[in-house]
Amino acid sequence: MQAIFKTPKAIRGGIPLCFPQFGGLGTLDQHGFARNRFWAIDDDPPPFPTNTLSKAFVDLILKPSEEDTKIWPHSFEFRLRIALGPGGDLMLTSRIRNTNSEGKPFSFTFAYHTYFSVSDISEVRVEGLETLDYLDNLQNKERFTEQGDALTFESEVDKIYLSTPTKIAIIDHEKKRTFVVRKDGLPDAVVWNPWDKKAKALADFGDDEYKHMLCVEAAAIEKPITLKPGEEWKGRLELSAVPSSYCSGQLDPQRVLLGS
Numbered sequence: 001m002q003a004i005f006k007t008p009k010a011i012r013g014g015i016p017l018c019f020p021q022f023g024g025l026g027t028l029d030q031h032g033f034a035r036n037r038f039w040a041i042d043d044d045p046p047p048f049p050t051n052t053l054s055k056a057f058v059d060l061i062l063k064p065s066e067e068d069t070k071i072w073p074h075s076f077e078f079r080l081r082i083a084l085g086p087g088g089d090l091m092l093t094s095r096i097r098n099t100n101s102e103g104k105p106f107s108f109t110f111a112y113h114t115y116f117s118v119s120d121i122s123e124v125r126v127e128g129l130e131t132l133d134y135l136d137n138l139q140n141k142e143r144f145t146e147q148g149d150a151l152t153f154e155s156e157v158d159k160i161y162l163s164t165p166t167k168i169a170i171i172d173h174e175k176k177r178t179f180v181v182r183k184d185g186l187p188d189a190v191v192w193n194p195w196d197k198k199a200k201a202l203a204d205f206g207d208d209e210y211k212h213m214l215c216v217e218a219a220a221i222e223k224p225i226t227l228k229p230g231e232e233w234k235g236r237l238e239l240s241a242v243p244s245s246y247c248s249g250q251l252d253p254q255r256v257l258l259g260s
């Protein structure tokens, strides 16, 4: 792995949070500043309206520094709960609140930039995005419609799928493992693999590492979120890994496991 963990840049991998801007869609640096900041432990988070069953969690908080306010002149509180379910599921809940005191609303775009580890990108299939419209980042964000088949990969891909379902499956044939992405409040989904040429150009990415990764990013991009002072937005991501046989062709492993 050639990922570099050195401030002030986010490590390549894991789940960087793109906020308050996805990609280059604004005046900030690529993907906004949240992924490059140190977060604090949130000792006393406001209660969650819906109870998560998990008892294993940590609450983090990000508030803008003076430097941040210079490049993005808004006050906010970004609370992140990272929770692990009993079966190893990972649940991330982001709550972003506008704390501007002088009555100013703000807008942002957002993504959980999830890197999935796969055995061989040419053998991977993604279900849940077929027939949807997408913006192609490799073609000036032109809008196209995806074909009816599950997605497969044989070259660079960088697409923003629009109005996506709440569940997406990443099926890894070789490992016989399926990642299930469940999301809420995040209508879009970015699919990214740099492939060979771009991989070579990225300093923190091994030349061949593109073969073993795929980003599927739950996001809110096409329609930016606008918050008035005092308003809060919530975006939830849930990731689980299940044996592929439980999942192919249908996206609710829980129901299959329970035999219903």
Ligand SMILES: O=P(O)(O)OC[C@H]1O[C@H](O)[C@H](O)[C@@H](O)[C@@H]1O
Residues within 6 Å of the ligand: 023, 030, 031, 137, 158, 159, 190, 191, 192, 215, 217
């Ligand atoms: O290199 P980064 O800033 O981490 O971005 C990595 C990638 O993120 C997203 O998937 C974007 O859609 C891509 O255009 C970008 O190349």
